[in-house]
Amino acid sequence: MKKNELHKTNPNVSVDSVILGFDFNQLNVLLINRDSHQNEEDKILALPGNLIYDNEDLDMAANRVLRELTGIKDIYLDQIGAFGNPDRISKKSDRKWLESIRAHPDARVITIAYYTLVKMEDFVPQPSSFAKSAIWVPLNKVEELAFDHSEILESAVARLRKKIIIHPIGFNLLPNKFTLSQLQKLYESILGRVLDKRNFRRKVLKLAILTQLKEKETGVTHKPASYYKFNKVKYEALVKTGFDNFAF
Amino acid sequence: MKKNELHKTNPNVSVDSVILGFDFNQLNVLLINRDSHQNEEDKILALPGNLIYDNEDLDMAANRVLRELTGIKDIYLDQIGAFGNPDRISKKSDRKWLESIRAHPDARVITIAYYTLVKMEDFVPQPSSFAKSAIWVPLNKVEELAFDHSEILESAVARLRKKIIIHPIGFNLLPNKFTLSQLQKLYESILGRVLDKRNFRRKVLKLAILTQLKEKETGVTHKPASYYKFNKVKYEALVKTGFDNFAF
DNA sequence: TTGCTTAGTGTAAATACAACACTTTCAAAA
DNA sequence: TTTTGAAAGTGTTGTATTTACACTAAGCAA
Known part of the structure; x- marks a missing residue:
């Protein structure tokens, strides 16, 4: 084909999701492996994703992928952007992945990437011999991913880092009830630095978007921490005032 | 077609660019009209864009669109994201636009949107009877655009507003040399509020990323302002220190 | 009862932000 | 030549925000 000629075959367009969860210690990403036959190239993991349907918009497609994989619906989802260098099918295993989502074999693939934050308790992967089993992988243990998924994952984390400063999406x-130390640990995991306990607590509580519960931790070998829950009503009210800084 | 069936026809994928320029008074966006026949539906303007080629990556395609239209190359470009509701071809005029970029007629169109900031002096649209003539339109004079381009334009401005606080992309x-008042006016245009002159100057100068030139304004009927230029070297050094706040 | 572990709390110094008014310099008009 | 208009340029002060920092309280286990 002549260089720079318009394509005759329209590209495949897929949606891939970076699904992040927090295990009270670190961030984890939900990855899938194609099948359980452990050939060398089958060990490469990928972000969950699929081709978009004709009749759904992009956000709907991302929601569908999340729902089909985990059963979770109506969750916070944010588009990262489009990825798709023409040479992105570089690894031996990538072709197999493409077959598995029934992509047009001759066309390039462009993917619209999303990231989403979920409660890990909402999805516990089941040990399975089925194709496409999903697993939670701690961010610092993620190895090379299929296609350009490593790059997408990196973008997602960078985006989250910026966004969490401004919106308390954390x-x-x-879970619905959590301690202030858990919240602090979460912020530290995302931002990659330790925060001052007193300053953190003062700042969070001053926002007045948390409700303190009467309940406390039990069974811990130290002073039990008080549980809090996120107060959505107060948060919405706060946003309306033009609030835009949650910086630590 | 059955609902939620995978598409048989891959979507068209185009790149559209929100090209912004500043005329020392307000922000302008570069829009095109399809041809000079002034039928009613031909008066609807659109963002410049085109289908992506088979062998180019997305950023390259956006650069190409910018270069083909204006001759400008190697400019700051930032991806906004992907747009493309399946029902986005809503207006009578939209079909004509699609024909003009030779899109596959039966497939939906997904567009990857970019925005870019240019010096208006670098591109002066020529009065033309050719198809697809381009014009600078002040942001507050923009009327309904083709497809979902109004939504894309809105996203671009919102993105710029956030980004300019953190990165001095303004x-x-x-132009290469400018006065502090021009710079302030630019920030005021983007942020949509007036800024205190003394505080603005103190803050900008403290960053030490501007070099004051010996040259001053001439021919003005008031005290002539000093010209400054952007010092890229000092800026890069500043970024390395972890600087991330240019807030006003 | 002692020891270990994490929860929970206040203050002071440094820094950043916001509000505010007058003098200077040029060109044009009187 | 003098006056006028118009924007440039310049510091200070009060307020709010950020940072740094150390001890007591409460539970469980040994």
């Missing part, structure tokens, strides 16, 4: 990663 | 919109 609450999506925690 | 210099891309000004």
Whole structure:
């Protein structure tokens, strides 16, 4: 084909999701492996994703992928952007991945990447011999991924790091009730630095978007921490005032 | 077709660019009209864009669109994201636009949107009877655009507003030499509020990324302002220190 | 009862931000 | 030549925010 000629075959367009969860210690990403036959190239993991349907918009497609894989619906989802260098099918294993989502074999693939934050308790991967089993992998243990998924994952984390300073989306990663220390640990994991306990607590509580519960931790070998829950009503009210800084 | 069936026809994928320029008074966006026949539906303007080629990556395609239209190359470009509701071809005129970029007629169109900041002096649209003539339109005079381009334009401005607080990309919109008042006016245009002159100057100068020139304004009927230029070397050094706040 | 572990709390110094008014310099008009 | 208009340029002060820092409280286990 002549260089720079318009394509005759339209590209495949898929949606891939970076699904992040927090295990009270570090961030984890949900990855899938194609099947359980452990050939060398089958060990390469990928972000969950699929081709978009004709009749759904992009956000719907991302929601569908999340729902089909985990059963979770109506969750916070944010588009990272489009990826798709023409030479992105570089690894031996990438072709197999493409077959598995029934992509047009001759066309390039462009993917619209999303990231989302979920409570890990909402999805516990089942040990399975089925194709496409999913596993939680701690961010610092992630190895090379299929296609350009490593790059997408990196973008997602960078985006989250910026966004969490401005919007308290971190609450999506925690159970409904949580302690201030858990919240602080979450922020430290995302931002990659330790925070001053007193300053953190003062700042969070001053926002007045948390409700302190009467309940406390039990069974711990130290002073039990008080549980809090996220107060969505107060948060919405706060946003309306033009609030835009949650910086630590 | 059955609902939620995978598409048989891959979507068209195009790149659209929000090209912004500053005329020392307000922000302008570069729009094109399809041809000079002034039928009613031909008056609808659109963002410049085109289908991506088979062998180019997305950023390259956006650069190409910018270069083909204006001759400008190697400019700051930032991806906004992907747009493309399946029902986005809503207006009578939209089909004509699609024909003009030779899109596959039966497939939906997904577009990857970019925005870029240019010096208006670098591109002066020529009055033309050719198809697809381009014009600078002040942001507050923009009417309904083709497809979902109004939504894309809105996203671009919102993105710029956030980004300019953190990165001094505003210099891309000004000539090489400019006065502090021009710079302030630019920030006021983007942020949509007036800024205190003394506080603005103190803050900008403290960053030490501007070099004051010996040259002053001439021919003005008031005290002539000193010219400054952007010092890229000092800026890069500043970024390395972890600087991330240019807030006003 | 002692020891270990994490929860929970206040203050002071340094820094950043916001508000505010007058003098200077040029060109044009009187 | 003098006056006028118009924007450039310049510091200070009060307020709010950020940072740094150390001890007591409460539970469980040994």
